[in-house]
Amino acid sequence: MSERKLHFDTLQVHAGQVPDPTTGARAVPIYQTTSFVFKNFEQARLISSVEEFGFDYSRITNPTCEVLENRIAALEGGSGALALASGSAATAYSILNITHTGDEIVAAKTLYGGSFNLFVNTLPKHGVKTRLVDPSDPENFRKAINEKTRAIFIETIGNPDINIIDFEKVARIAQENGIPLIVDNTFGTPYLFRPFDYGANIIVHSATKYIGGHGTSIGGLIVDGGNFDWSKSGKFPDFTTPDPAYSGFVHWDRWGNYPGAGNIAYIIKVRLHYLRDFGACMSPFNAFLFLQGLETLSFRLERQVASAQRIAAYLAAHPEVEWVNYPGLKTSPYHALAKKYLPKGPGAILAFGVKGGLARAKKFIESLKIFSFLANVGDSKSLVVHPATVTHGQLTEAEQRLAGVKPEQIRFSVGTENIDDLLWDIGQAFEKSSGKDA
Numbered sequence: 030m031s032e033r034k035l036h037f038d039t040l041q042v043h044a045g046q047v048p049d050p051t052t053g054a055r056a057v058p059i060y061q062t063t064s065f066v067f068k069n070f071e072q073a074r075l076i077s078s079v080e081e082f083g084f085d086y087s088r089i090t091n092p093t094c095e096v097l098e099n100r101i102a103a104l105e106g107g108s109g110a111l112a113l114a115s116g117s118a119a120t121a122y123s124i125l126n127i128t129h130t131g132d133e134i135v136a137a138k139t140l141y142g143g144s145f146n147l148f149v150n151t152l153p154k155h156g157v158k159t160r161l162v163d164p165s166d167p168e169n170f171r172k173a174i175n176e177k178t179r180a181i182f183i184e185t186i187g188n189p190d191i192n193i194i195d196f197e198k199v200a201r202i203a204q205e206n207g208i209p210l211i212v213d214n215t216f217g218t219p220y221l222f223r224p225f226d227y228g229a230n231i232i233v234h235s236a237t238k239y240i241g242g243h244g245t246s247i248g249g250l251i252v253d254g255g256n257f258d259w260s261k262s263g264k265f266p267d268f269t270t271p272d273p274a275y276s277g278f279v280h281w282d283r284w285g286n287y288p289g290a291g292n293i294a295y296i297i298k299v300r301l302h303y304l305r306d307f308g309a310c311m312s313p314f315n316a317f318l319f320l321q322g323l324e325t326l327s328f329r330l331e332r333q334v335a336s337a338q339r340i341a342a343y344l345a346a347h348p349e350v351e352w353v354n355y356p357g358l359k360t361s362p363y364h365a366l367a368k369k370y371l372p373k374g375p376g377a378i379l380a381f382g383v384k385g386g387l388a389r390a391k392k393f394i395e396s397l398k399i400f401s402f403l404a405n406v407g408d409s410k411s412l413v414v415h416p417a418t419v420t421h422g423q424l425t426e427a428e429q430r431l432a433g434v435k436p437e438q439i440r441f442s443v444g445t446e447n448i449d450d451l452l453w454d455i456g457q458a459f460e461k462s463s464g465k466d467a
């Protein structure tokens with residue numbers, strides 16, 4: 030089908046797969062096997078030394094996972110992808126792949142709680158420091174960059190502030206400094222936002238959320254934009270010097286311009302070093318479930334974004350609501366950026382503050398009947414969480430303030446249920462928690 034540039038909703042069903050050559054199976058088969066029989070001695074040698082791509086052991090490559098990798102690469106417009114056991118593994122590997130002890134990264138301070146911990150508490154123990162900046166002014170990224178900086182890391186839609194960053198400006202700053210821009214596109218999904226179109230170089234996903242879409246499986250993905258020259262600045266010697274782990278070949282020479290694929294150096298290297306050595310591989314069964322999820326990604330998001338907009342407007346007009354964070358509202362400071370970068374809608378996650386602080390938030394959440402109180406987003410079921418207790422509960426008060434977490438804050442992840450039922454649920458929870466009949 031190379032003669033036609035296919036649309037997103039065709040790619041989400043077909044990309045990366047041909048019907049199984051052995052059986053003709055139309056669905057992607059679950060190759061639940063640890064290992065693959067070599068045809069002969071020569072093939073074993075070629076695959077093991079990566080002189081040829083092929084399957085040998087499912088920690089490194091698996092045909093079911095490979096379809097998912099190729100599909101997400103097609104949807105994001107990247108040169109290649111890597112499936113991992115979780116979004117957290119994807120985030121950690123995305124940084125480890127390009128840093129050594131003494132290096133730094135610059136990240137937006139408005140991050141997923143787990144990423145915040147990784148950058149602020151865990152990576153520094155291994156010698157990689159993060160400078161957190163207020164992302165509302167892109168120039169803050171430039172100010173935090175020095176000769177040790179190896180990447181800028183941001184999220185498409187910040188959590189829990191539901192903020193949007195001026196991607197093009199931040200991408201330009203990364204480019205001017207010879208470092209890649211890494212974007213966590215979990216809340217955006219390739220349907221709402223394609224970071225590579227705006228100059229990002231690497232994308233990470235928690236597939237656990239919208240890609241899976243049904244709250245069944247934990248998984249993560251890294252996507253390579255194929256648009257960063259790792260040989261240019263001298264900052265990434267792992268790409269340009271002989272690799273003792275692979276008989277001394279040079280990654281950039283081998284994968285910098287690979288026939289038929291282009292620049293796949295980053296994504297091959299992260300597989301050969303960090304997936305091979307740290308081992309957080311995705312199971313074929315989970316890859317299968319993520320593929321099922323992807324087939325309906327655009328349809329779910331259309332509905333979820335429309336419902337989120339309705340709920341945000343309802344909350345904004347409610348007398349017992351202090352504030353609402355949703356970039357789809359005209360009053361949001363991120364409305365203009367949302368219009369520019371996310372014209373199909375700024376996601377289906379919103380945050381608001383109830384009057385009455387923590388005590389009211391607690392009563393309100395416990396009164397909801399359709400919304401489930403749990404620590405997840407992106408499910409087809411509507412979800413609610415109290416960030417200060419759950420997603421950012423491990424952070425100190427000062428860290429919470431830095432990340433924008435407030436005690437009265439409630440976060441909704443809007444699902445695919447009927448909008449009138451969702452509005453009814455929110456209405457009855459306000460009534461129940463108002464103290465009048467509590």
Ligand SMILES: *Cc1c(COP(=O)(O)O)cnc(C)c1O
Nearest residue numbers: 115116117141213215235237248
């Ligand atoms: C959930 C999430 C992660 C972590 O993903 P897991 O699959 O839970 O490990 C990273 N970033 C964002 C934005 C997330 O929502």
